[in-house]
Amino acid sequence: MARDYYGLLGVAKNATDQEIKRAYRKLARELHPDVNPDEAAQAKFKDVSAAYEVLSDPEKRRIVDMGGDPLESGGGAGAGFSGAGFGGLGDVFEAFFGGMSGAGGGGRKPRGRVQPGADSLLRTRLSLAECAVGVTKHLTVDTAILCDNCHGAGTNGNSKPVRCETCGGAGEVQSVQRSFLGQVLTSRPCPTCRGAGETIPDPCHKCGGDGRVRARREIAAPIPAGVANGMRVRLAAQGEVGPGGGHAGDLYVEIVEQPHDVFVRDGDDLHCTIRVPMVDAALGTTVVVDTILDGPTELTIAPGTQPNEVSVLRGHGMPRLRSGARGDLIAHLDIVVPTKLDGKQTDLLRKYKGMRERDRAEVMSAQSEHNSGLFARLRASFSGR
Ligand SMILES: [Zn+2]
Numbered sequence: 231m232a233r234d235y236y237g238l239l240g241v242a243k244n245a246t247d248q249e250i251k252r253a254y255r256k257l258a259r260e261l262h263p264d265v266n267p268d269e270a271a272q273a274k275f276k277d278v279s280a281a282y283e284v285l286s287d288p289e290k291r292r293i294v295d296m297g298g299d300p301l302e303s304g305g306g307a308g309a310g311f312s313g314a315g316f317g318g319l320g321d322v323f324e325a326f327f328g329g330m331s332g333a334g335g336g337g338r339k340p341r342g343r344v345q346p347g348a349d350s351l352l353r354t355r356l357s358l359a360e361c362a363v364g365v366t367k368h369l370t371v372d373t374a375i376l377c378d379n380c381h382g383a384g385t386n387g388n389s390k391p392v393r394c395e396t397c398g399g400a401g402e403v404q405s406v407q408r409s410f411l412g413q414v415l416t417s418r419p420c421p422t423c424r425g426a427g428e429t430i431p432d433p434c435h436k437c438g439g440d441g442r443v444r445a446r447r448e449i450a451a452p453i454p455a456g457v458a459n460g461m462r463v464r465l466a467a468q469g470e471v472g473p474g475g476g477h478a479g480d481l482y483v484e485i486v487e488q489p490h491d492v493f494v495r496d497g498d499d500l501h502c503t504i505r506v507p508m509v510d511a512a513l514g515t516t517v518v519v520d521t522i523l524d525g526p527t528e529l530t531i532a533p534g535t536q537p538n539e540v541s542v543l544r545g546h547g548m549p550r551l552r553s554g555a556r557g558d559l560i561a562h563l564d565i566v567v568p569t570k571l572d573g574k575q576t577d578l579l580r581k582y583k584g585m586r587e588r589d590r591a592e593v594m595s596a597q598s599e600h601n602s603g604l605f606a607r608l609r610a611s612f613s614g615r
Pocket residue numbers: 377378379380381382384385434435436437438439440441442
């Protein structure tokens with residue numbers, strides 16, 4: 231049976247991280263062994279700490295939300311907080327003081343000077359045609375690149391980094407603070423070396439010791455056929471070079487698809503509207519559509535086409551990304567009735583009318599197929615009142 235971790239902290243299942251942290255702080259203030267030596271309180275403290283440990287970890291919280299118990303599985307109870315005694319006490323201090331670690335939580339290694347670089351993102355506008363055929367986009371990128379003077383070392387000439395005097399190479403400095411939990415040993419990144427554990431007495435004059443410089447450069451980004459608005463194309467290791475010349479992050483190129491004059495895209499399908507004169511709809515005709523990938527293509531409008539019908543050019547839509555398949559081109563047929571008739575045209579239509587005596591305006595049955603959709607909508611709107 232999974233434990234009710236939300237209940238232990240007294241928070242709702244949809245509680246935010248902040249609410250969970252707040253609830254835990256409040257309980258820890260009452261139950262922490264340094265404050266409350268009572269045995270029942272200590273047991274309760276273990277429980278609420280376990281609950282906090284679980285609910286503050288997105289992965290463990292997900293397991294709880296799916297009805298599981300992350301502390302019961304895998305390594306058994308011993309793997310969880312409860313079996314580890316107060317080994318997880320560091321978490322308590324983190325909950326109270328943010329990044330500080332608790333007594334006995336030391337042993338942290340210096341962060342090191344070389345760090346991986348961040349990913350970067352830029353957007354590029356593409357026409358529908360470019361999305362359809364794919365394109366190589368020449369883009370200007372502004373990122374940190376490796377310093378070509380020190381090649382990332384950050385040092386000038388043959389000089390070497392030295393151990394940081396402030397932190398003795400640990401990368402962090404510690405201080406003792408008094409709190410309601412007693413004395414707490416807290417650590418924070420060393421302000422001199424910013425956690426690196428070493429400093430550069432004679433830094434590279436080009437990058438100031440950072441190992442990287444900002445630069446604009448041109449890149450050719452290959453955009454595959456079939457991309458759509460909002461998609462991101464990843465260019466490995468074209469992002470920011472990290473501090474100390476660390477491995478570059480990736481560059482993501484986000485597609486901003488420009489609206490097309492004729493076609494509206496829906497996934498792999500393309501939609502357009504074709505105005506069809508009444509007589510062409512009755513007799514049938516063909517129309518040439520200037521398609522994006524296949525050039526001018528003949529579209530057939532069948533005799534007897536009704537308003538709002540569609541005519542489909544199968545396989546003339548957009549290509550599917552990384553596959554040879556194509557969507558459809560769907561033409562919506564807008565039947566146009568002539569508004570201005572001269573005398574001769576009016577006579578002709580009257581003659582035609584004479585030959586079609588049975589064609590009359592008539593009131594239709596509400597049950598007819600044509601009306602069912604309309605009346606279903608009306609009924610829904612009445613009952614909604
Ligand atoms: Zn340099």
